[in-house]
Amino acid sequence: MTELRIGMIGYGFMGRAHTNAYKRVSDFFPELKYKPVLQAVCGRNKENATAFANQWGYASVETDYNALLSRDDIDAVDICVPNDRHREIALAAAAKGKMILCEKPLAMDTTQAEEMADAVDKAGVANTVWYNYRRVPAVSLAKALVDSGKLGRIYHYRSNFLQDWCISEDVPQGGASTWRLEAASAGSGVTGDLLAHCIDTALWLNGGVANVTAMTETFVKERTHAETGKKEPVGIDDACAFLCRFKNGSLGVFESTRYACGHKALYTFEINGADASIRWDLHDLHRLEYFDHDDEGRVRGWRSIHVTDHGGDHPYMERWWVPGLQIGYEHSFVHQLADFLAALEKNAPCSPTFRDAVETQKVCDAVLKSAAARSWETV
Numbered sequence: 001m002t003e004l005r006i007g008m009i010g011y012g013f014m015g016r017a018h019t020n021a022y023k024r025v026s027d028f029f030p031e032l033k034y035k036p037v038l039q040a041v042c043g044r045n046k047e048n049a050t051a052f053a054n055q056w057g058y059a060s061v062e063t064d065y066n067a068l069l070s071r072d073d074i075d076a077v078d079i080c081v082p083n084d085r086h087r088e089i090a091l092a093a094a095a096k097g098k099m100i101l102c103e104k105p106l107a108m109d110t111t112q113a114e115e116m117a118d119a120v121d122k123a124g125v126a127n128t129v130w131y132n133y134r135r136v137p138a139v140s141l142a143k144a145l146v147d148s149g150k151l152g153r154i155y156h157y158r159s160n161f162l163q164d165w166c167i168s169e170d171v172p173q174g175g176a177s178t179w180r181l182e183a184a185s186a187g188s189g190v191t192g193d194l195l196a197h198c199i200d201t202a203l204w205l206n207g208g209v210a211n212v213t214a215m216t217e218t219f220v221k222e223r224t225h226a227e228t229g230k231k232e233p234v235g236i237d238d239a240c241a242f243l244c245r246f247k248n249g250s251l252g253v254f255e256s257t258r259y260a261c262g263h264k265a266l267y268t269f270e271i272n273g274a275d276a277s278i279r280w281d282l283h284d285l286h287r288l289e290y291f292d293h294d295d296e297g298r299v300r301g302w303r304s305i306h307v308t309d310h311g312g313d314h315p316y317m318e319r320w321w322v323p324g325l326q327i328g329y330e331h332s333f334v335h336q337l338a339d340f341l342a343a344l345e346k347n348a349p350c351s352p353t354f355r356d357a358v359e360t361q362k363v364c365d366a367v368l369k370s371a372a373a374r375s376w377e378t379v
């Protein structure tokens with residue numbers, strides 16, 4: 001086994017989700033050559049970073065990411081900080097020859113994303129972007145079914161990502177917990193945060209998007225800034241809906257909001273093909289619904305596949321418990337990491353790479369441009 005010494009930059013919610021994957025992966029994927037080692041965590045607040053290191057088992061703490069990147073005992077960095085810092089850290093990490101695992105969205109916009117993809121390609125460093133939902137077994141199964149041609153010609157793709165955590169006008173913007181509501185830190189609102197997931201999955205399952213038309217809304221126009229205490233205009237999109245045409249001729253409908261009272265993380269997609277349809281729902285993430293038009297008429301209907309079987313039927317499931325026992329959100333990160341480490345052994349890319357993530361960024365940019373101009377935009 002070869003150690004892969006991880007430098008984690010950031011220690012929020014995603015820092016925990018990724019660290020859990022670094023800790024678990026070698027136990028459940030013992031054949032992998034590379035074993036992650038929690039070498040250092042980096043954060044500007046030394047006390048908080050130290051508390052995180054102590055709780056999760058990182059061997060050391062840095063408060064300056066340049067110091068982390070200068071260390072010879074760090075092989076890979078994980079970027080888990082607000083979006084506006086991704087570019088500078090990724091460019092510096094690539095220049096130091098570090099592998100990079102970057103939280104989504106890759107960047108603030110396409111220009112930055114392309115610059116970052118160019119930098120990792122030029123440096124020849126392994127890279128991936130944590131669009132984790134691809135590795136939920138039911139979603140990976142959806143990909144296998146689409147690729148096998150079972151759905152036939154695709155007519156429709158529809159997807160939602162609905163939350164409700166911003167409904168209160170008292171939720172601040174900016175700061176460690178609510179930077180996603182501040183345009184300067186996040187770039188955009190639901191488009192770059194939630195729709196980016198829907199778009200990444202859609203591009204993976206259904207291919208490229210040709211053009212889009214979108215509308216966005218910012219329902220609460222001013223929020224108190226968590227750091228300054230002052231009311232400031234809100235610059236992000238609270239909600240976004242868009243229509244698109246995929247390059248394969250199918251039609252797409254997407255919606256995302258943080259104001260769907262009652263929905264906490266209702267990420268869904270449905271694909272309707274000429275021969276079959278599938279649909280998936282994050283709130284029931286271990287199930288894939290499947291409708292096959294060729295079923296005998298009397299019993300034809302939606303099947304609910306409990307994606308927990310072994311024998312190669314259901315992706316990743318053999319790694320965990322016995323059939324019928326389901327897994328959850330955190331396992332999607334373990335799977336992505338396992339795929340990253342397996343790819344590393346073969347010197348192969350692990351999708352979504354930075355280059356793949358540029359495509360998601362292009363759709364996000366076209367969506368925001370279209371909403372501002374009230375137009376159709378080519379991606």
Ligand code: SOE
Nearest residue numbers: 013104163180193194197265
């Ligand atoms: C936002 O609330 C959020 O945490 C996203 O940033 C994540 O990417 C998503 O998986 C869950 O919701």
